[in-house]
Amino acid sequence: MKIASFNINGVKARLPRLLEWLEERRPNVACLQEIKSIDENFPAGEFEKIGYKPIWHGQKSFNGVAILSDGVEPEEAQRGLPGDPDDEQARYLEADIGGYRVCNLYLPNGNPQPGPKFDYKLAWMKRLRERLTELREKEIPAVVLGDFNVIPEDKDTWSVKAMQDDALMQPESRDAYFRLLHDGWTDAIDTLNPRGGVWTFWDYQAGAWQKDHGFRIDHILLSPQCADRLVSAGVDKEYRGREKASDHAPVWVELRD
């Protein structure tokens, strides 16, 4: 079972690149973030044409998440992150697929910090922990993946100095991430690349891609019930270098059946 995550930065602008990646790499499940589309405009038919069954949670202009499943209908389990009825941002979608609970998230960026956006990020992470604790207590084999907007450790960025004031690597953001790991979730990419130096994002600006100035913010967490099924995990880095690329590269995990 191969489960992937891709912050595509606009489903409309990225559609040819996205279809190309799906056909070339053929993940069983693909979680998308930043579809930047209202529900009515989501191009479901384009995915169905190549064999993927989609569910999606859209929003005008920003955010938006979707789950695509190869040949199998995803059984939606949760739309939107619980815990705040006033939060209308489309950043969370859960589905049952092939015996796994797949939790797709687009965690708030939090810049500028300090400020209300950073407060929203930290509150969102607290709610996420509560949701994931529920799943853990039910002992569901779960994969939680997406754009976490957290640089977990210094080894996960090309430059600590360049990023030191960024919301992505503030101690509060990191603490909230490590609370999840201490709860029993396994960071699949970090487990297989303990020395770091693996990037999933390169800024469009200042020639960041050409200079390999990236960082790791797209993560895949495994619940205790499926951590021992981990076979491999990685980043489809080459897709960041293609024409009209997203600023993120896809990440993926392969789990033993």
Add this chain to the structure above:
DNA sequence: ATGACTGCCTCTGGCAGA
């Protein structure tokens, strides 16, 4: 260096992203 690039909706410039 208040920089850079890209997508969105469209008040085609301002906002958001990271």
